[in-house]
Amino acid sequence: MKIAVVGATGLVGSTMIKILEERDFPVSELIPVASEKSEGKEILFRNKTFRVVSPAKAVEMNPQIALFSAGATVSRHWAPLFANARCRVVDNSSCWRMDPDVKLIIPEINGNILTTKDYLIANPNCSTIQMLMALAPLHKAFRLKRIVVSTYQSVSGTGQKGVKQLLDERQARFTGNETGKPIGNAYPYPIDLNIIPQIDVFLPDGYTKEEIKMVNETHKILDDHSIGVSATTVRVPVTGGHSESVNAQFEKPFTLEQVRELLESFPGVTLQDHPGSLTYPMPLFSEGSDQVFVGRLRYDLSCENTLNMWVVSDNLRKGAATNAVQIAEKLTDLLKG
Numbered sequence: 001m002k003i004a005v006v007g008a009t010g011l012v013g014s015t016m017i018k019i020l021e022e023r024d025f026p027v028s029e030l031i032p033v034a035s036e037k038s039e040g041k042e043i044l045f046r047n048k049t050f051r052v053v054s055p056a057k058a059v060e061m062n063p064q065i066a067l068f069s070a071g072a073t074v075s076r077h078w079a080p081l082f083a084n085a086r087c088r089v090v091d092n093s094s095c096w097r098m099d100p101d102v103k104l105i106i107p108e109i110n111g112n113i114l115t116t117k118d119y120l121i122a123n124p125n126c127s128t129i130q131m132l133m134a135l136a137p138l139h140k141a142f143r144l145k146r147i148v149v150s151t152y153q154s155v156s157g158t159g160q161k162g163v164k165q166l167l168d169e170r171q172a173r174f175t176g177n178e179t180g181k182p183i184g185n186a187y188p189y190p191i192d193l194n195i196i197p198q199i200d201v202f203l204p205d206g207y208t209k210e211e212i213k214m215v216n217e218t219h220k221i222l223d224d225h226s227i228g229v230s231a232t233t234v235r236v237p238v239t240g241g242h243s244e245s246v247n248a249q250f251e252k253p254f255t256l257e258q259v260r261e262l263l264e265s266f267p268g269v270t271l272q273d274h275p276g277s278l279t280y281p282m283p284l285f286s287e288g289s290d291q292v293f294v295g296r297l298r299y300d301l302s303c304e305n306t307l308n309m310w311v312v313s314d315n316l317r318k319g320a321a322t323n324a325v326q327i328a329e330k331l332t333d334l335l336k337g
Helices: 011-022 055-060 072-084 107-113 126-142 160-174 209-222 256-264 317-336
Strands: 002-006 029-033 042-045 048-051 065-068 088-091 120-122 144-153 228-235 242-250 269-271 292-299 306-313
Touching: 002 011, 002 055, 002 072, 011 029, 011 042, 011 317, 029 042, 029 048, 029 055, 055 072, 065 072, 065 317, 072 088, 072 120, 088 317, 107 126, 107 209, 107 317, 126 144, 126 209, 126 242, 126 256, 126 269, 126 292, 126 306, 126 317, 144 209, 209 228, 256 269, 256 292, 306 317
Parallel strands: 002 029, 002 065, 065 088, 088 120, 144 228, 269 292
Antiparallel strands: 042 048, 144 242, 242 306, 292 306
């Protein structure tokens, strides 16, 4: 099967290629796609080299599946062209997520709604994915009423420029060349030893686009617009792995034992909840894993039928690349059947 990866030289795109190899995806030919400046660059995959080509050339090569992670502008133009050429597109940008004709998929939660008629599928926002992986089995059992979430998102969520700004600022601090100004253009302020309570642009109501993404995507994925969602998204000086403090109110009562059982049995979730041994999820130890780690489970003492939890995941993997490859796997299974 010919597989194109659009944005192959970026952080998520390169992770997609790595995961295709790790999961032994049936790739007969890899088609790495990137911008003009990267054309001709060689990408190693399964001990073979494949040259980066332009999007136009990739369409001509007739891939069966294309994984997109090159930003909304590229996706808006090129995803329909790939789909019109009978290539199934899994898009990691925000471009198509809220399109009523495009399915927004987390395979463990709503992968069952995919059909052979789907040629353009959207990959959710990284923060939404890990939050809903932790909440979906609980929603099924107890029915979500309201979610209050605060995110602590690593700089890799901004791509290579975010990681570079953090590391350059840290190096400047160690060498005595700190200026108090950002080194790079990923963030409007220094990110090293700082926390920035803004991810994406501000909207007229004071929320950021990232925060509203979590609201809208939750409603679409769970197919329930009655759930209240309030999000605050924050950038922290961590290179990889997103963390979330989640407060979830349910319509039905529950016990922590029931919650633990549901989380432990849900595919893709690992429970790390042993306060006595200081066991809880941390981004440092989530990097390189496809699991969503959940811990710090406790009742909200101020509100009935409400749970507090701490959720951590590798944003480049399950939050982006792995979820996209899992969607591609679902599509492949459908085509076989």
